[in-house]
Amino acid sequence: MANFDVFNGDADGILSLVQLRRAEPRATTLITGRKRDIKLLSRVQAGEGDHITVLDISMRSNAEDLLRVLNAGANVFYVDHHNAGDIPEHVSLNAVIDTSPEMCTAMLVDECLGGAYRAWAVTAAFGDNFPKLARAKAKGHDLPLDKLARLGMLVNYNGYGGSVEDLLYHPADLYRELENFDTPMDFLSENMTVFDKLEAGYEMDLLKATHADILDQTETGHIITLPDSAGSRRISGVYGNQLAQDSPGRAHAILTAQEGGYLVSIRAPIKNRTGADTLALQFETGGGRSAAAGINHLPDAELDRFIKAFREAF
Numbered sequence: 001m002a003n004f005d006v007f008n009g010d011a012d013g014i015l016s017l018v019q020l021r022r023a024e025p026r027a028t029t030l031i032t033g034r035k036r037d038i039k040l041l042s043r044v045q046a047g048e049g050d051h052i053t054v055l056d057i058s059m060r061s062n063a064e065d066l067l068r069v070l071n072a073g074a075n076v077f078y079v080d081h082h083n084a085g086d087i088p089e090h091v092s093l094n095a096v097i098d099t100s101p102e103m104c105t106a107m108l109v110d111e112c113l114g115g116a117y118r119a120w121a122v123t124a125a126f127g128d129n130f131p132k133l134a135r136a137k138a139k140g141h142d143l144p145l146d147k148l149a150r151l152g153m154l155v156n157y158n159g160y161g162g163s164v165e166d167l168l169y170h171p172a173d174l175y176r177e178l179e180n181f182d183t184p185m186d187f188l189s190e191n192m193t194v195f196d197k198l199e200a201g202y203e204m205d206l207l208k209a210t211h212a213d214i215l216d217q218t219e220t221g222h223i224i225t226l227p228d229s230a231g232s233r234r235i236s237g238v239y240g241n242q243l244a245q246d247s248p249g250r251a252h253a254i255l256t257a258q259e260g261g262y263l264v265s266i267r268a269p270i271k272n273r274t275g276a277d278t279l280a281l282q283f284e285t286g287g288g289r290s291a292a293a294g295i296n297h298l299p300d301a302e303l304d305r306f307i308k309a310f311r312e313a314f
């Protein structure tokens with residue numbers, strides 16, 4: 001019998017698993033990747049009686065592999081807030097899916113655990129760009145919110161890149177750094193090395209991003225482009241979240257140049273967090289949630305079509 005923990009390499013995925021494994025320690029094989037590596041179940045070879053936990057990756061994007069591992073006899077605990085498609089009826093599947101726009105996986109895990117590791121869940125909500133949710137769930141708990149927001153943002157920042165080689169930490173290694181602590185406050189008081197490395201990388205990448213070119217600008221949306229570099233690929237998603245928080249009435253797209261086209265991050269306006277996924281899904285390699293979505297590769301030839309579709313969506 002084997003155990004697998006399959007989780008998104010962003011703050012929401014990592015901190016969902018930290019909570020679960022604090023509550024229920026278990027030796028597992030970790031399966032994760034960049035934030036955009038979402039077809040993670042395809043990497044699991046499961047058999048009869050295996051336990052698979054899946055966190056913060058779309059069931060829709062993993063539908064075939066989910067059926068494959070269930071039919072192979074594995075038990076699956078699946079927690080997520082992305083577009084799920086049809087949830088299969090299977091006796092070995094325990095699915096906790098909530099796609100409401102103000103929800104994240106770590107907060108669903110928090111609900112499953114009765115709030116046992118609330119400070120981690122709050123950190124994850126900040127990191128997944130849900131500051132309102134984070135603050136609401138922090139009420140009545142004496143938490144250093146500014147610090148947790150910063151840590152959540154930095155863990156989330158670490159998940160972005162064109163490949164895992166771009167990342168400052170492999171998400172499995174970052175998980176290993178965090179898993180031994182009941183709270184983010186304990187983590188921060190014991191070890192600032194990780195935090196400092198993430199923060200230094202973030203500040204340097206951000207400084208470069210603030211010099212980005214604006215490709216298209218209307219009342220309701222901005223599209224900006226970043227040059228082809230590891231720093232651009234790391235900062236694009238978090239920078240998108242920051243622009244979204246700074247201009248809540250506006251949609252944003254950040255296009256990072258790559259061979260033959262662009263890597264795209266889309267953020268719906270904070271005031272109306274819908275439309276990002278339907279825009280992304282108009283393109284071959286697009287996916288995501290209503291509030292935040294992306295396109296892995298937008299070919300140069302489709303740039304005009306993207307600008308047009310973006311203007312129509314927002």
Ligand SMILES: [Mn+2]
Pocket residue numbers: 012013056081104105128
């Ligand atoms: Mn998430």
